[in-house]
Amino acid sequence: MTEPEPALSQHVRASITRDGIAVGVATGAYGVSFGAVSVASGLDVLQTCALSLLVFTGASQFAFVGVLAAGGAPLSGTLTALLLGTRNTLYGLRLAPLLSWRGWRRVGAAQLLIDESTAMSVSRDTTAAARVGFLSTGLSVFALWNLATFLGALAGESLGDPRTYGLDAAVGAAFLALLWPRLHTPINRLVGVLAAALALGLVPVTAAGVPVLAAAAVALVAGVLTGGRR
Amino acid sequence: MTWAAILVTAVGCYLLKLTGLSVPAKVLERPLVQRIADLLPVALLSALIGVQVLGEGSRLVLDARLVGLAVAVAALLLRAPFIVVVFSAALAASLVRLL
Numbered sequence: 001m002t003e004p005e006p007a008l009s010q011h012v013r014a015s016i017t018r019d020g021i022a023v024g025v026a027t028g029a030y031g032v033s034f035g036a037v038s039v040a041s042g043l044d045v046l047q048t049c050a051l052s053l054l055v056f057t058g059a060s061q062f063a064f065v066g067v068l069a070a071g072g073a074p075l076s077g078t079l080t081a082l083l084l085g086t087r088n089t090l091y092g093l094r095l096a097p098l099l100s101w102r103g104w105r106r107v108g109a110a111q112l113l114i115d116e117s118t119a120m121s122v123s124r125d126t127t128a129a130a131r132v133g134f135l136s137t138g139l140s141v142f143a144l145w146n147l148a149t150f151l152g153a154l155a156g157e158s159l160g161d162p163r164t165y166g167l168d169a170a171v172g173a174a175f176l177a178l179l180w181p182r183l184h185t186p187i188n189r190l191v192g193v194l195a196a197a198l199a200l201g202l203v204p205v206t207a208a209g210v211p212v213l214a215a216a217a218v219a220l221v222a223g224v225l226t227g228g229r230r
Numbered sequence: 231m232t233w234a235a236i237l238v239t240a241v242g243c244y245l246l247k248l249t250g251l252s253v254p255a256k257v258l259e260r261p262l263v264q265r266i267a268d269l270l271p272v273a274l275l276s277a278l279i280g281v282q283v284l285g286e287g288s289r290l291v292l293d294a295r296l297v298g299l300a301v302a303v304a305a306l307l308l309r310a311p312f313i314v315v316v317f318s319a320a321l322a323a324s325l326v327r328l329l
Contacts, residue, residue, distance in 0.1 A: 077239070088243070111244060
């Protein structure tokens, strides 16, 4: 990115922005399910909205409320959410040279660094195009995710007992949908099965929240053991 | 307590994002770190699914949630969008409970 780049044409800019907004609409829509699931897990509407505004990374948010729903301590929820949030760090490493923002722009952009904004900017050829992709996706997901969370939380609250509507089953489905695209290699599938088995084995003998955190060890061990394969 | 946990989660998740955009890439670009970072979400999400679907306090139980998960698998195989997967699982579980 050292050579001066030609400005983006109006046409290209509009096209990237359109794609970003489309991703925002699709992703924002499932903020409804987060809002409903979070309230079903025992958080109130304000806490639910605070999660979407301040944490703003879907898998971590679902994990946080999921651990609380299972009776885990809030701290276990936090640790699980942070472990899941580490992948945003890797996205940042990949995007930093491409976006090349400094100072307060970088500080602001960081909050928008999520799966979708990364996907829509990492493959662009120029800094200008990457920035348009990152911002149009990040901002539209942010706006719609938060609006949808609020609506979902209100709906969830007015429903009463979440079990009647199967919202407790919705949490597992949400995790599965987040996991699904990551099951692309045999190693990943094996790690998934072992981690679930370990967690289930620990459920009867440990405090709630511990089984999920312990499952992180499976990723560590598998990462070390598969070291010689490259 | 819940609020404190929310705020710590928020600050932590933000710093994880900012760190990625700020530190020199070499620090975290080791293959081992990359592999573990790729596997961590897989392990955690799988464990969360297990606990969420089969756990009840400190016991494991088979109930309507498992039917919900099976419906979610079917929806994902049919490439349904996220929100359809989630709500079809909820609908299936609630129908099972009505029976």
